[in-house]
Amino acid sequence: MKIAVVQFPGSNCDQDALYSLRDDLGVQAEYVWHQESSLAGFDGVFIPGGFTYGDYLRCGAMAARSAVMGEVIRMANDGHPVMGACNGFQILCETxxxxxxxxxxxxxxxxCESVYLKAENRNTAWTEQVKEPIAIPIAHNEGRFVASDDELARIENEGLVAFRYCEANGELTEKANVNGSLNHIAGLVNKRGNVLGLMPHPERMTKKILGSDAGLLIISGFHRVLAGV
Amino acid sequence: MVTVRVNVSLKPSLLDSAGRTVANSLKSLEFSEVEGVRIGKTITLELEKYDEARVKSMCEKLLANPVIEDYAIEVVE
Incomplete structure (x- = not known):
């Protein structure tokens, strides 16, 4: 399996992503510059965090319109695993x-702190291994998830909520919803379940020396999407 | 040349957390009449010629995100 780690001007979690995929998940991973118009030879895509284009206009707005994103959208529509963390989530929403x-x-x-995350819809490649709430780092200024009432109802009804912010025991308190997201939403999947976007950083916790390797429970979704699980 | 201003604002139903903070600050400066503040942005375009449909397209493709924002186009000169 070969995963493309897309780099934009202002990406800053690209190295974390590449090393977690290569060293800890044990798959091939390569950087791909945002001006590339082909992702031929890649099986999946990781869109890392950062402050692409200085967050000008809106977070992820410019990155979402760059050349490589046409290919990312195609791969997402074709059922390939695509994951965006932090700014990567913002970019996937912008597209x-x-x-x-x-x-x-x-x-x-x-x-910039550690929060607890619980998997909501456990029937996805990205969430099925997250059986208990996990502690996970966040580092963002724009993480408050919003959608129109109709869209939010659709998201909930179709089981698109992958993760919610919670307490260590899984309780959904107001305090645990650190950024004020609607319905505590921290991460979403697409309807087919092959695309995950989330504000927290699983790629920062993929080995014990980093404090936890629980991020692998999520990132290993690349394998499960490709295996058709 | 034509100057066109695009005013982009958060949809009224969404919390403008920056606006709320500014409103609190104004109140602390004793502008007690302030009941709300919302902060938008102005994008000034300098165009060779004005074509409303094309400027709308710019707004919809990049300048505004219809999920969260409204926009208004104003031709200045």
């Missing part, structure tokens, strides 16, 4: 591959 949008945290502060 329309995932619904909704991410706005400034309700507390108006950049949040």
């Amino acid at each position: 329309g591959v995932l619904p909704g949008a991410l706005l400034k945290n309700s507390g108006e502060r950049f949040l």
Whole structure:
């Protein structure tokens, strides 16, 4: 399996993504510059976090319109595994591959801390291994998930909620919803389940020396999507 | 040349957390009449010629995100 780690001007979690995929998940991974118009030879895509194009206009707005994204959308539509973390989630929402949008945290502060995440729909390649709430790092200023009422109802009814912010015991308290996201939404899948976008950073916790390897429970979804699980 | 202003604002149904913070700050400066603040952005375009449909297309393809934002086009000169 070979995964493309897309680099944009301002990506800054690209190395974390590449090394977690290569060293910890044990798959091939290569950087791909955003101006590439072909992803031939790749089986999946990781869109890393960062502040692409300085977050000008809106987070992910410019990155979502770059040359490589046409190919990412094609691969997403063809059922290949595509994962976006943090800015990568914002970019996937900007392209329309995932619904909704991410706005400034309700507390108006950049949040860099550890939160708890629970899997909502466990019937997806990305969530089925997350049996208990896991502690996971976040680092974002615009992570408040929003969508129109109709869209939110559709997201919930179709089981697109992959992860919600929660307490260590899984309880959905207001305090646990650190950025004020609607319905505590921290991550979504597309309807087919091959695309995951989330604000937290599983690629930052893929070996014990980093404090936890629980991120592998999520990132190993690349294998499961390709295996058709 | 034509100057066109595009005013982009968050949809009224969405919380503008920055606007809320500014409103609180104005109140602390004793502008007690402030009941709300919303912050948008103005994008000024300089165009060779104005074609409304094309500017709308710019708004829909990049300048505004219809999921969260409204936009208004104003031809300045």
